Amino acid sequence: MSDTLPLTMKAAICPAPGAPLEMREVAVPTPGPGQVLVKLETCGVCHSDLHLREGQEDLPPSFYPLILGHEGIGRVVAHGPNVGRAPAIGTRIGLPWIFDTCLACKPCRTGHEVLCPENTARGVQKHGAFAEYALCSADFAIEIPEAIDPLKGAPLLCAGLTAWSALRKARIEAGSNVLILGAGGLGQYAILIAKARGARVMVIDRDPAKLKTARGLGAEVTIEAGDDAGAQIKEAGGADVVLNFAPSPAVWDTVEAAVNPMADIVAIAMVHEPVPLSMMWLLDGGHRVFGSSVGSRQELADFLGFAAAHPLPVDVEAISFGEVDAALDRLKSGEVTGRLCIDFAK
Structure with missing residues (x-):
């Protein structure tokens, strides 16, 4: 040295x-x-x-x-x-x-x-x-x-690389609806990267301040987390890709209610608890569920x-x-x- x-x-x-x-x-x-x-x-x-x-x-x-x-x-x-x-x-x-x-x-x-x-x-x-x-x-x-x-x-x-890698793995085309669960730092990078790829970005978060930030970054649909958040996403066009940055298994019901057929669901948040994933739901919807880390x-x-x-x-x-x-x-x-x-x- x-x-x-x-x-x-x-x-x-x-x-x-x-x-x-x-x-x-x-x-x-x-x-x-x-x-x-x-x-x-x-x-x-x-x-x-x-x-x-x-x-x-x-x-x-x-x-x-x-x-x-x-x-x-x-x-x-x-x-x-x-x-x-x-x-x-x-x-x-x-x-x-x-x-x-x-x-x-x-x-x-x-x-x-x-x-x-x-x-x-x-x-x-x-x-x-x-x-x-x-x-x-x-x-x-x-x-x-x-x-x-x-x-x-x-x-x-x-934070940025994690969002970039997750989006690279997902099936995104211009005009795809990308749902981001959690609009903290990682979610904000995901909004910007997804927008750059031509996606229509939808965001769910429990914090109104973060939803406001998400709108400022270009998210077209922003919804406060709750029991009917997934249904609201579906009414707004549904999600073709879901990126989960929310560290809670409770988001799974929202995911199931929000997605369109053949959706990609990318697990990114560090969630140790299991979620009630139905094999028939996967089969009937043709979905892909996978993880992405850094x-x-x-x-x-x-x-x-x-x-x-x-x-x-x-x-x-x-x-x-x-x-x-x-x-x-x-x-x-x-x-x-x-x-x-x-x-x-x-």
């Missing part, structure tokens, strides 16, 4: 499941074989970070203490040994959810590396980007176009290219590094209508 780099850094540590984050002074990590060291400029604050802080993902106790954060943007400041085609020193890269994979299994070889049985995630098996410096596998280093502002761009690495390196590169040429006007609020635990509390309370992002210069 370069002599000009500090020996220690500030990091927001989750000491144990369910415990608040603690600001600590820790050693700057040393890049190992095939890795680069990144000095962070920004890092988005994601609902997944909240789930991990709250202990809702049942991680082994040995994973803690843990640095969370997986929407980081920063510049490469050091190379480890044997980095191959690593980005040059000074290159701005992203630090998304996927840290690395085996690169050899069928999912990895076919562009579905997020399904690799050996994949590791940033802020889960590996320390994340709620820190002044973080490591990145050179094989998974994706350059951030200079046209993308690092504050606006950080949430693209998970996205591959190629999808991220494609999406960043799109976002550089078509800026996505989702509200991103800059916070200081010291506010990160309070930011997670704000997400928990449901008061955040857009995205939160750490500005390490603030």
Whole structure:
């Protein structure tokens, strides 16, 4: 590591499941074989970070203490040994959810590396980007176009990419009705991407403020969540594609009432409880129900290219590094209508 780099850094540590984050002074990590060291400029604050802080993902106790954060943007400041085609020193890269994979299994070889049985995630098996410096596998280093502002761009690495990947998997044509359940940050990116693909966007949310935001982003039909929300969607033309960003199994009745024949229903929210899925409903309707999680390196590169040429006007609020635990509390309370992002210069 370069002599000009500090020996220690500030990091927001989750000491144990369910415990608040603690600001600590820790050693700057040393890049190992095939890795680069990144000095962070920004890092988005994601609902997944909240789930991990709250202990809702049942991680082994040995994973803690843990640095969370997986929407980081920063510049490469050091190379480890044997980095191959690593980005040059000074290159701005992203630090998304996927840290690395085996690169050899069928999912990895076919562009579905997020399904690799050996994949590791940033802020889960590996320390994340709620820190002044973080490591990145050179094989998974994706350059951030200079046209993308690092504050606006950080949430693209998970929230935006997740919406992009889910929509890429769905059968969408110009004029398709796309129903988005949950108009938080992920849902807002989905609105904009679906509109760019020529879809007619419909949104259900329980928060009137988020529905107002959805309308401002181009949603043509906005309905407050409730027992008859699905029927209202059906009356408005029905859904050809459904993206669920609402972390609750209670949405399933709404989905069943809302969809047209041969609908694609994409599960994206982290919902552990089962839903009453009828096999006859699938058979009679010809529906497809499948899951989608984050996205591959190629999808991220494609999406960043799109976002550089078509800026996505989702509200991103800059916070200081010291506010990160309070930011997670704000997400928990449901008061955040857009995205939160750490500005390490603030």
